[in-house]
Amino acid sequence: MTTDPPVPPGVDPTTPSPARLYDYYLGGTANYASDRLVADRLRDLIPELEDTAWANRAFHQRAARWLARQGIRQFIDIGSGLPTRGNTHEVVLAQVPHGRVVYVDHDPMVIAYAKAFLADTGAVTMIQADLRDPPGVLDHPSLRALIDLSEPVGLLITAVLHFVADEEDPWRIVRQYAAALAPGSYLAVSHVTGDSKPPLSLAVCRDVYARSSQDIYPRTRAEVERFFDGLEMVSPGARTPPGVVHTGEWGAEDRARADSDGSRWLYCGVVRCP
Template structure:
């Protein structure tokens, strides 16, 4: 058994995992041949996935900084994936060292990397859990031991819910998680879309069918509905490069090419 309570035979390297494929898109090395082969199929068909993944990661950093600057001092980052520096806690604690960050992912390999990289890091924790079981996340000892649900929380669901099928009901998942949060909490969410690619991503969809989670891009209206109960912060739910960019936004033609993700931040009143 590992320190996170799972055995070696629970680590599945026979099928690609979205977290490890995403790590590969970002230029990371914490992935396996099966992940690289699957990711290369996607990249061959949709090479823009690489800058799109980087722009989504940049959105995460800007959004974390924003919610901490607004006063949030505790964050739950679900679907964190392989820790890629700067991690959520590095960005958050760079603004305010007292921010507490609880990471959640369902891949034991992610748990192993998170455990190794978070060892000795104060105000952080990791929970091996699946977003499809939100009640279990809320009751997980690692979450309960670090997060005070009487105080505002930053909930992060970044590049995650497009791996949840309609039958698994992403709106129910988000509602279950956000109902546990007090007023003043923030929801940071990005989600894959085919709005700018009318033909969709047939190769990517096929590749992810063979992975541990399928790919389910959604239109703007469906993603916007996930913010029910939250007041969207400016500039609303937009393509991630347009969410409070650090510099000039990409031109329209580039935005269309890398338009794979919408992102936004909402505040619970």
């Protein structure tokens, strides 16, 4: 039987949270019985759930590595999630030893785990802020202590915009971030879609998240493409054309193999800011 971890201050272990659900899909232990109950229900219908999470996570890691190789030294990871294998700072610092990474999340579970996990090296920090408040994120004193916004930044917003409703205009929020970044900055986004999924799977997915602390809003390819309007889409190499693709395909050695059922749950793209 799985034992629940201690409950950090501010955390409600009885209501599933997107951060803990994702941790469970990735095989982590920072989750409670309430999370596992609904996640197991989702997995009954979507057996590719673990592949979905890892296809997204691997895109996030490949994008961070690729951006570091383009010369990006400072990264902001919004909706960063619970610490897992291959965290953003581990990927970045392996490429650029003097790199800096700021993690941003609103979930107190993420804050508690990240603070316990992150060594205080002066190169990495975690802030509690809401994605929907770009000034609250970008003007946070702890972010400003590490990130020089007059220099290019790698902004990672992966697997989180689908928790923002249309009424809150996630497209405007992304435009606000992109406009605040120095020329030569990059933005990497991934986003849940139901485009190639059975309606029943999509309905159960929506229902599971409706029972969690946040609803989910899967979007179509056209709606995801709108996040990149007016920005230059970049390609990580000849095998991936510039444009929106499923997460497994971005930068994959073998796109046909990477095009799995799991990968097809999320679109992604990377753009360069003018």
